[in-house]
Amino acid sequence: MNDFFVLRLLDRLQGGFRRMGVDYPVLRSILQLKLTMDGRRTPTVLAGGKESKQNTDGSPFRIQWIYLLLGLALIAFVVPEGNYLFSMSIAFGIAMFMISTTLISDFSSVMLDLRDKNILFVRPVNRRTLNMAKSLHIMIYLFTLTLTIMGPSLLVSLFRQGVLFFLIYAAEVILMDCLILVFTGLIYLLILRVFDGEKLKDIINYVQIILSIGITVGYQLISRLFDMADLSISFKPAWWQYFLAPVWFASPFERLLGETRSSNLTVMAVLALVIPVLLLAVYIKLMPLFERSLQKLAEQGVGGKDSGRLPRRLSEIVCRSKEEAMFFRFTWSMMRNERDFKLKVYPTFGLSLILPFIFIFNSLSSGKMDAVRNSRAFLFIYFSALLMMTAVQMLRYSTSYKAAWIYKAIPIRETAPVYRGMLKAAVLRLLLPLFVIESAIFLWLFGVRLVPHLIIVLLSLLVYSVLCFRLLPKALPFSEKYSAARQKDFTGSAFLQLFILILFAGLHYLVTLIPFGIYIYAPILVIANWWIWSVSFSDAVSEPRQIPTLRL
Amino acid sequence: MSLAEEPVISIAGLWMNYSDRMVLRGIDLAVYPGQIIGYIGPNGAGKSTTVKIMLGLVEGYTGTVSIFGRDIADGDAAYKKRIGYVPEVAEMYDSLTAREYLTFIGELYGMKRAEADAKAEKLMGLLNLERAYDMRIASFSKGMKQKVLLISSMLHDPDILFLDEPLSGLDANSVMIVKEIFASLAARGKTIFYSSHIMDVVEKISSRIILIDGGDIVADGSFAELKEQSKEGSLEGIFNELTGFDKYRDIAGEFVAVIGEGARHE
Numbered sequence: 001m002n003d004f005f006v007l008r009l010l011d012r013l014q015g016g017f018r019r020m021g022v023d024y025p026v027l028r029s030i031l032q033l034k035l036t037m038d039g040r041r042t043p044t045v046l047a048g049g050k051e052s053k054q055n056t057d058g059s060p061f062r063i064q065w066i067y068l069l070l071g072l073a074l075i076a077f078v079v080p081e082g083n084y085l086f087s088m089s090i091a092f093g094i095a096m097f098m099i100s101t102t103l104i105s106d107f108s109s110v111m112l113d114l115r116d117k118n119i120l121f122v123r124p125v126n127r128r129t130l131n132m133a134k135s136l137h138i139m140i141y142l143f144t145l146t147l148t149i150m151g152p153s154l155l156v157s158l159f160r161q162g163v164l165f166f167l168i169y170a171a172e173v174i175l176m177d178c179l180i181l182v183f184t185g186l187i188y189l190l191i192l193r194v195f196d197g198e199k200l201k202d203i204i205n206y207v208q209i210i211l212s213i214g215i216t217v218g219y220q221l222i223s224r225l226f227d228m229a230d231l232s233i234s235f236k237p238a239w240w241q242y243f244l245a246p247v248w249f250a251s252p253f254e255r256l257l258g259e260t261r262s263s264n265l266t267v268m269a270v271l272a273l274v275i276p277v278l279l280l281a282v283y284i285k286l287m288p289l290f291e292r293s294l295q296k297l298a299e300q301g302v303g304g305k306d307s308g309r310l311p312r313r314l315s316e317i318v319c320r321s322k323e324e325a326m327f328f329r330f331t332w333s334m335m336r337n338e339r340d341f342k343l344k345v346y347p348t349f350g351l352s353l354i355l356p357f358i359f360i361f362n363s364l365s366s367g368k369m370d371a372v373r374n375s376r377a378f379l380f381i382y383f384s385a386l387l388m389m390t391a392v393q394m395l396r397y398s399t400s401y402k403a404a405w406i407y408k409a410i411p412i413r414e415t416a417p418v419y420r421g422m423l424k425a426a427v428l429r430l431l432l433p434l435f436v437i438e439s440a441i442f443l444w445l446f447g448v449r450l451v452p453h454l455i456i457v458l459l460s461l462l463v464y465s466v467l468c469f470r471l472l473p474k475a476l477p478f479s480e481k482y483s484a485a486r487q488k489d490f491t492g493s494a495f496l497q498l499f500i501l502i503l504f505a506g507l508h509y510l511v512t513l514i515p516f517g518i519y520i521y522a523p524i525l526v527i528a529n530w531w532i533w534s535v536s537f538s539d540a541v542s543e544p545r546q547i548p549t550l551r552l
Numbered sequence: 553m554s555l556a557e558e559p560v561i562s563i564a565g566l567w568m569n570y571s572d573r574m575v576l577r578g579i580d581l582a583v584y585p586g587q588i589i590g591y592i593g594p595n596g597a598g599k600s601t602t603v604k605i606m607l608g609l610v611e612g613y614t615g616t617v618s619i620f621g622r623d624i625a626d627g628d629a630a631y632k633k634r635i636g637y638v639p640e641v642a643e644m645y646d647s648l649t650a651r652e653y654l655t656f657i658g659e660l661y662g663m664k665r666a667e668a669d670a671k672a673e674k675l676m677g678l679l680n681l682e683r684a685y686d687m688r689i690a691s692f693s694k695g696m697k698q699k700v701l702l703i704s705s706m707l708h709d710p711d712i713l714f715l716d717e718p719l720s721g722l723d724a725n726s727v728m729i730v731k732e733i734f735a736s737l738a739a740r741g742k743t744i745f746y747s748s749h750i751m752d753v754v755e756k757i758s759s760r761i762i763l764i765d766g767g768d769i770v771a772d773g774s775f776a777e778l779k780e781q782s783k784e785g786s787l788e789g790i791f792n793e794l795t796g797f798d799k800y801r802d803i804a805g806e807f808v809a810v811i812g813e814g815a816r817h818e
C-alpha cells in the first residue's frame with residue numbers, strides 16, 4: 001500500500017481530528033485502504049481502454065488525461081470579456097455534467113459499499129471516526145476531480161479577468177461540488193426508498209452509459225466548443241432559467257461584472273448560494289435514514305414480471321430449429337440483463353447513431369443542405385454498422401463467465417444453432433432498432449427517394465453482420481472473462497471489418513452510377529444473405545466440431 | 553465451570569421486529585466463559601439477527617444485551633476489541649492482498665502494523681497459505697477466503713468468537729484443524745458462539761446447544777441433555793422434532809414425482 005500524499009497532509013491536522021473525538025490512527029488506516037482500493041478500479045472513462053496492470057499500485061486519483069483535456073477546453077469560456085451569463089452557463093453546464101456523471105458512475109460503488117458495514121462496524125471503531133473517514137474519502141475524490149476539470153480555467157481566469165472573478169469562480173466551484181454531492185445523495189435516497197437496490201444499480205448503469213456516450217460524442221465535438229465560446233448570443237433572462245443550475249452559477253458574474261442588471265439575475269445569484277446550503281442541511285438531517293436504506297441494496301428484490309413474450313414470438317419467426325430459438329432467447333435476455341454488456345455496447349450504440357450525422361454535418365459546412373440532399377452523403381449510414389463490430393465482439397464476454405460450464409453439461413450436438421441464434425438476437429435487438437431510427441431521420445433529411453437505397457443498406461448490413469462474426473475467433477456467447485489484453489488480438493480483424501464496411505459502401509456507390517443498378521444489386525444481396533446465413537454456421541465451416549475450449 | 557462465574561454474554565427479554573414481522577420474541581440467555589455454544593434453528597428463525605444485535609450491526613431492539621458485564625447500548629464500541637466475527641457471506645475488500653487486508657484488520661483492533669503483519673503471516677503459513685499471502689483475495693478459492701476470514705476474526709486474540717457457518721468451503725483436513733482450534737480456545741476460557749446448519753458438526757463440537765424457532769428458544773442444554781428429553785437419537789432428529797417438521801418424507805416423495813412428470817426427452 002502506498003503512503004499517499006493526502007494522508008501525509010492529513011497527518012498535520014491530526015491534533016484537530018483528536019479534539020473532534022476521532023481515532024486518528026484508525027481513520028488513517030481506513031483512508032489508506034480505501035485509496036488503495038480506488039487505485040485498483042477501472043474508471044468508466046477508461047473502461048474501453050487499457051486495463052491497468054494487475055499488481056501495480058497506481059495512485060488512486062491519477063489525473064485522467066481526458067478530464068485534463070476537458071479542463072483545458074473550459075479555458076475558452078473564461079477568456080472572452082462580457083456576455084458572462086452565456087459563457088459561464090455553458091462552462092458550468094459542462095463541468096456539472098462531467099463531475100456528476102463521473103461521481104455517479106465511478107464512485108457509487110464506493111458510496112454504496114455494503115461491505116463497510118460487515119467489516120468495519122463489527123470492529124471497535126467508533127461511528128464518528130467511520131463517518132469522518134467516509135466523508136473525507138468522498139471529499140478527496142471530489143476535490144481531485146474538480147481540480148482537474150476546473151483548475152486550468154480557474155488559473156487562467158485569475159490573470160485574464162482579475163481577482164474578483166477568480167474569487168467568485170472559486171467559491172462557486174465549491175458550492176457546485178456541494179450541490180452535486182448532496183443532490184446525488186438525495187437522489188439515491190429517493191430511489192432506495194421508492195424502489196429496491198436492483199433498480200438503483202440499473203440507474204447507475206444507465207448513468208455510466210450516458211457518461212460514456214457523452215465522452216465519445218463530446219470528443220467529436222470538442223473542436224466546435226471553441227466556436228461556441230466565441231458566439232455572442234445575448235442571453236435574455238427567462239423563467240425557465242430558474243430551473244437550470246448552471247445559469248444560477250453564471251448569474252453572479254453577469255450581475256457583478258457584466259452590464260446586465262436585472263432582478264432576475266439577483267434572484268438567481270442568490271439561488272446559487274442558498275440552494276446548495278439548504279440541500280446540505282437537509283442531507284445531513286437525512287443521513288441516518290440513508291444508512292438504513294442502504295441495507296435495501298442487499299435485499300433480494302421481488303420477482304420481476306415475465307417479459308419473455310416478445311423474444312418468444314420473435315424466436316419462433318426467425319429461427320429454424322428449437323435449439324436455435326433457445327439460444328436466441330438466451331442471448332436476448334442476457335443482453336437485456338447483463339449490465340457490463342450494456343456498459344460496453346450501448347455507448348457504441350449512441351456513437352453509431354450519431355456518427356453518420358457528424359460526417360454529414362461536416363460536409364454540410366462546405367455546401368448547402370440542398371446540395372447534400374441530392375448527393376450520395378446518405379452512404380454515411382453504413383457507419384452505423386460499427387455497432388455490430390463491437391456487439392459481436394462483446395457477446396463473448398460476461399461477468400459471470402464461469403457459468404459457461406453449462407455448455408459442457410448440456411447435450412448440444414453442434415454449435416451452429418448456438419451461434420446462429422446468438423447473431424440473430426444481436427441483429428434484432430441492436431442493429432434493427434438502430435437502423436430503424438437512422439432510416440427515419442435519413443428519410444426526413446433526404447426524402448422518400450431513399451427507400452430503395454435503405455433496403456440495399458439493410459441487406460448489406462445483414463451480410464456484414466455475419467462477416468463480423470466470421471472474422472472473429474469463435475467463442476460461445478457469454479463464456480469469457482473480459483480482459484483488455486485480449487482485446488488487442490482483435491485489432492487486426494477490426495481493421496479488416498472496417499475495410500469491408502467501406503467496401504460495402506463503395507459497392508453501393510458504384511451501383512448508383514449504373515442506371516437501375518440497385519434493382520439488380522438487391523436480388524444479388526438477397527441471395528448472398530441466404531447463402532451466407534445458411535453456410536457460415538454449419539460445422540463444416542467452423543473447423544473444430546466440438547465446443548470451443550472454455551477459458552475458465 | 554461454576555455457574556457462580558460472571559456470564560460473558562447475558563441477554564434479557566430481547567425482542568426485535570422488522571417492519572413486517574417479529575424476529576425475536578423474548579430471548580433470555582446467559583453464556584459463560586469456556587462454552588462452545590451451538591446456535592441452531594431453521595432459516596429465518598432469528599439466529600443471525602441475535603448475533604448481529606450483539607455485534608451492534610442491528611439497532612432498534614428492546615431488552616438488554618450485556619457483553620463483558622456492560623450494556624452494549626451505552627454507545628461505547630470498545631467491547632468489540634475482545635470480539636471476533638466470521639460472517640456467513642465471505643465479505644472482504646477483495647481487491648486487497650491478504651497481507652493488506654489482515655494487517656488492516658489488525659490495526660482496526662489497535663494492533664501495531666508490524667505485529668499484525670507478522671502474526672497474520674504465521675497464521676497463514678499454518679493454514680498452508682503462505683504463498684497466497686501477497687495475492688489478491690479476489691483470486692482466492694472459497695476455502696482460501698474462508699481461512700482468511702477465520703484468521704481475521706482471531707488475529708487479535710478475542711475472548712468471544714461469533715461464527716456463522718465457519719467451516720463452509722473448507723476441506724476435511726482444514727475442518728479438523730479448525731475444530732481443534734475451537735476446542736483449545738474454549739479450554740483456555742474463550743467463548744465460542746457457533747451457528748450452523750450442519751447438525752453433525754454442531755453435535756460433536758458444542759458443549760451447549762441452543763435451538764431457536766420462530767424467535768424463541770425451544771431447547772437449551774448439552775447434546776446429552778437434549779437426547780434425554782427427546783426420543784430421537786441424533787441432533788438432526790431432535791431438530792426436526794422440535795421445529796415440528798415431520799413432512800420431509802412426503803415432500804421428497806412429491807419432488808421426485810414432479811421430476812418424473814411429462815414426456816421423456818429422447
